Amino acid sequence: MKPSPAQTKSYAFSIKMVSLCRKLMAVDKEYVLSRQLLKSSTSIGANIEEAIGGFSRNDFKYKISISYKEARETRYWIRLLISTGFISEEEGRSALADLDELLKMLMSTLKTLNRV
Structure with a gap:
């Protein structure tokens, strides 16, 4: 079965x-914020697969x-990493x-599910 666009993107x-x-x-020896980011960002796709x-x-x-x-939480961690200088503005904007x-994609799916 071909993966959905959300699966591929996540x-x-x-x-x-x-x-x-x-x-x-x-490089930065930063473990606390990066661990939070790792957990929330990889959870997005894992939960799509579970869905x-x-x-x-x-x-x-x-x-x-x-x-x-989880995507909203990930957004928070990326913004915090930008604001604290751990990642560049450019790197952060891309992410x-x-x-x-x-x-x-996720909001569109939820709206569709709520309509039906």
């Missing part, structure tokens, strides 16, 4: 965030809503742009 985003967190840990494997419509909707919340696309 997986690519996770890879980008793993690389960023590795850099933060190795697709859900047994009911409610299960699907619940997992997508968790993905949305936030990717994240905004994911948030739009």
Whole structure:
């Protein structure tokens, strides 16, 4: 089965965030914020996968809503890392742009589920 656009986008985003967190840990010796970012950013795609494997419509909707919340949390950590100088404005803007696309996809899915 072909992955959905949200699956593809969230997986690519996770890879980008793993690389960023590795850099933060190795180069900057920053472990607390990077761990929070790693957990929330990789959880987005993991919950999308769980949603697709859900047994009911409610299960699907619940997992997508968790993905949305994890994406919002990830947005917070990226903004904090920019503001504290751990990542550059450019690096942060790129990550936030990717994240905004994911948030739009997830919100659109949730709106559709709420209509039906």
